[in-house]
Amino acid sequence: MSAVLKRFPVRLDIRRGSVDMTHGSGGRAMAQLIEELFVRHLDNELLRQSNDQAAFAVAAGRMVMSTDGHVVSPLFFPGGDIGSLAVHGTINDVAMSGARPLYLSAGFILEEGFPLADLERVVASMARAATAAGVPVVTGDTKVVEKGKGDGVFITTTGIGIVPPGVDISGDHARPGDAILVSGSMGDHGVTIMSSRENLQFETSIESDSAPLHELVADMVAAVPRIHCLRDPTRGGLATTLNELARQSGVGMVLREDAIPVKPAVTAACELLGLDPLYIANEGKLVCICARQDAQRVLEVMQMHPLGGQGAIIGEVVEDQHGFVQMETGFGGSRIVDWLAGEQLPRIC
Amino acid sequence: MKYVEEFRRHDLAQQLADAIGKAVDPDRQYNLMEFCGGHTHAIFRYGVQDLMPPNVKFVHGPGCPVCVLPIGRIDNAIQLVEQHDVILCTYGDMLRVPASGRKSLLRVKAAGGDIRMVYSTQDALAIARDNPGREVVFFAIGFETTTPPSAVAIRQAQAGGLGNFSVFCNHVLTPAAIQNILESPELRTMGSISIDGFFGPSHVSSIIGSRPYEFFAEEFQRPVVIAGFEPLDVMQSALMLVRQLNEGRHEVENEYTRVVTRAGNIKAQTLVAEVFELRRSFEWRGLGLVPYSALRIKDSFGGLDAERRFDMPAIAASDVKGCECPSILRGVKRPTDCKLFGTVCTPDNPMGSCMVSSEGACAAYWSYGRFRQSGTPDARESAA
Numbered sequence: 001m002s003a004v005l006k007r008f009p010v011r012l013d014i015r016r017g018s019v020d021m022t023h024g025s026g027g028r029a030m031a032q033l034i035e036e037l038f039v040r041h042l043d044n045e046l047l048r049q050s051n052d053q054a055a056f057a058v059a060a061g062r063m064v065m066s067t068d069g070h071v072v073s074p075l076f077f078p079g080g081d082i083g084s085l086a087v088h089g090t091i092n093d094v095a096m097s098g099a100r101p102l103y104l105s106a107g108f109i110l111e112e113g114f115p116l117a118d119l120e121r122v123v124a125s126m127a128r129a130a131t132a133a134g135v136p137v138v139t140g141d142t143k144v145v146e147k148g149k150g151d152g153v154f155i156t157t158t159g160i161g162i163v164p165p166g167v168d169i170s171g172d173h174a175r176p177g178d179a180i181l182v183s184g185s186m187g188d189h190g191v192t193i194m195s196s197r198e199n200l201q202f203e204t205s206i207e208s209d210s211a212p213l214h215e216l217v218a219d220m221v222a223a224v225p226r227i228h229c230l231r232d233p234t235r236g237g238l239a240t241t242l243n244e245l246a247r248q249s250g251v252g253m254v255l256r257e258d259a260i261p262v263k264p265a266v267t268a269a270c271e272l273l274g275l276d277p278l279y280i281a282n283e284g285k286l287v288c289i290c291a292r293q294d295a296q297r298v299l300e301v302m303q304m305h306p307l308g309g310q311g312a313i314i315g316e317v318v319e320d321q322h323g324f325v326q327m328e329t330g331f332g333g334s335r336i337v338d339w340l341a342g343e344q345l346p347r348i349c
Numbered sequence: 350m351k352y353v354e355e356f357r358r359h360d361l362a363q364q365l366a367d368a369i370g371k372a373v374d375p376d377r378q379y380n381l382m383e384f385c386g387g388h389t390h391a392i393f394r395y396g397v398q399d400l401m402p403p404n405v406k407f408v409h410g411p412g413c414p415v416c417v418l419p420i421g422r423i424d425n426a427i428q429l430v431e432q433h434d435v436i437l438c439t440y441g442d443m444l445r446v447p448a449s450g451r452k453s454l455l456r457v458k459a460a461g462g463d464i465r466m467v468y469s470t471q472d473a474l475a476i477a478r479d480n481p482g483r484e485v486v487f488f489a490i491g492f493e494t495t496t497p498p499s500a501v502a503i504r505q506a507q508a509g510g511l512g513n514f515s516v517f518c519n520h521v522l523t524p525a526a527i528q529n530i531l532e533s534p535e536l537r538t539m540g541s542i543s544i545d546g547f548f549g550p551s552h553v554s555s556i557i558g559s560r561p562y563e564f565f566a567e568e569f570q571r572p573v574v575i576a577g578f579e580p581l582d583v584m585q586s587a588l589m590l591v592r593q594l595n596e597g598r599h600e601v602e603n604e605y606t607r608v609v610t611r612a613g614n615i616k617a618q619t620l621v622a623e624v625f626e627l628r629r630s631f632e633w634r635g636l637g638l639v640p641y642s643a644l645r646i647k648d649s650f651g652g653l654d655a656e657r658r659f660d661m662p663a664i665a666a667s668d669v670k671g672c673e674c675p676s677i678l679r680g681v682k683r684p685t686d687c688k689l690f691g692t693v694c695t696p697d698n699p700m701g702s703c704m705v706s707s708e709g710a711c712a713a714y715w716s717y718g719r720f721r722q723s724g725t726p727d728a729r730e731s732a733a
Contacts, residue, residue, distance in 0.1 A: 212645030270352060273468075331580050332359045332366075333396015338716045
């Protein structure tokens with residue numbers, strides 16, 4: 001017998017197979033799943049070390065770290081899927097400190113019975129997103145839960161990044177007089193997800209805006225290193241993000257409804273469902289707060305980047321001990337843009 | 350969207366505001382009740398009150414579908430889930446309304462109850478078809494607007510022999526409620542509230558028409574203007590009400606002519622009459638028992654009536670102590686008069702139904718009146 005014994009004589013049947021409990025048991029089946037599915041797609045030097053951790057050298061300076069769990073349903077939607085979302089979401093959380101993201105980790109919780117073909121689609125999409133962003137997944141973990149105890153697949157990603165010298169961005173840095181900017185139209189992701197849920201049968205041309213924002217951020221901080229706050233308005237939408245920042249900084253805000261970019265199709269879908277676009281999630285947009293004199297420069301840089309083309313100055317930070325976020329309505333009145341209470345639910349009448 | 354944005358135009362709003370400003374008699378007060386939660390929502394969302402002269406006040410009425418449902422009926426729905434193991438299908442707004450014993454449909458769902466949020470009665474029918482081994486109940490609530498879709502679902506279930514589907518009917522009627530408010534002692538004898546005119550419902554009137562309001566406009570000598578739900582509709586209707594009051598008229602006028610006719614939607618009315626009949630009386634939160642103010646499923650569709658299919662005893666449940674929802678729903682008190690408002694009762698932790706829905710007066714005040722009282726300068730002032 002001179003032939004080299006294969007580690008896994010029978011290849012994983014990705015086309016017809018599905019996840020079972022052995023894939024999480026720590027035995028040969030798990031090793032095969034990791035090798036033939038995860039490593040094959042996400043392959044990079046650090047992942048190939050095959051240790052329980054990835055080892056790498058770090059530069060001097062400030063590092064940031066962030067983690068994000070992804071439980072989106074449906075798993076695949078126009079403009080993305082849970083895999084690309086898990087990469088973009090964490091890259092964006094890291095980037096909102098002004099940092100350059102370096103590495104990601106990924107933890108998968110798989111539900112027994114989940115088709116391997118779907119898993120491969122998700123992992124391949126993650127790999128594409130990570131490669132495109134230049135931020136590799138360098139370590140990971142897989143667990144399997146019994147059927148009915150998960151929803152196909154849940155993915156938690158963690159990212160680390162390094163902050164360029166001279167950049168100090170934080171949610172508590174907004175000051176009265178500052179300008180408030182957004183990088184593009186609000187509500188695209190949330191409306192896409194709602195319209196793809198099976199019990200909501202309406203079709204829209206809207207796609208999720210899921211995208212990695214670190215390069216946009218890099219351009220912005222290169223032009224204006226003293227940006228005060230950055231945050232991506234994900235769950236709870238723009239309204240929730242601005243309320244968080246107002247509370248952290250102890251200031252109020254005044255927005256101009258007419259200045260906030262919202263695509264007509266998103267407005268229409270929200271109209272139909274009785275929802276407010278300001279409370280709908282985004283996955284490829286950011287909110288920026290900077291000194292008034294820097295606002296025009298930040299806006300120009302933003303608009304030059306493909307992910308910030310629809311950027312706009314939407315309001316300003318004001319002194320207000322109560323931390324209200326107010327809005328001048330397009331109609332000519334004013335209203336409060338409050339925290340989202342509970343889930344945003346459609347109105348009846 | 351073009352045809353919606355046109356009803357939200359700032360320049361037209363300003364013109365109407367000027368016209369109302371000129372029309373009002375500075376020596377009198379105009380208290381105008383918007384019956385519908387849809388109007389309440391529009392007034393707050395677009396800041397319509399800001400454009401009104403100080404002597405024109407909006408009084409918020411009981412027309413919020415989730416607000417007026419008494420707690421006992423929600424307790425009934427919860428019993429269906431907990432004791433009869435049904436799949437309960439409900440509109441989203443209902444989920445967070447507090448029931449007895451610190452429960453809500455959302456909490457029962459979290460504890461394992463099979464409660465599904467649906468957008469239409471057709472979703473509920475689909476769930477029944479997909480789950481032939483389970484009893485599926487649609488929790489039907491709302492005014493005349495949501496009644497025809499329930500009637501359609503009942504007819505379809507009957508025709509299709511869908512044996513595991515039934516409807517827990519809580520549909521209520523608008524004219525009966527308005528009449529009840531006008532007959533209330535606070536208004537007629539005690540004088541603790543004054544309502545000078547009404548904004549008539551928008552979607553409800555598209556079904557029932559403007560005719561049903563003619564009786565009480567005459568009987569109670571109050572003008573009614575059927576108003577659309579867009580902010581310009583509200584302002585135009587306010588101007589029409591102001592003019593009627595100035596001229597001593599009390600007629601039913603229709604601002605929402607692009608949708609509402611005098612006779613309404615005859616086809617929908619026929620459908621509703623085929624499936625539903627009047628209840629002798631029905632309890633409303635805030636108004637108490639109101640005669641002939643709600644619908645029940647007719648005998649001919651009795652097999653689809655959850656109240657006949659399951660043992661559903663009437664539950665007399667009381668509101669949380671101190672909760673002023675009942676008085677607020679009658680327009681007797683304002684949300685800020687309630688001791689619970691903003692202290693233990695907030696949109697995140699609602700004690701009463703008016704704090705739940707964005708159509709509820711308390712939730713609207715929370716986002717607006719609270720700010721008005723805080724002393725924070727208005728956006729338009731600080732921007733100037």
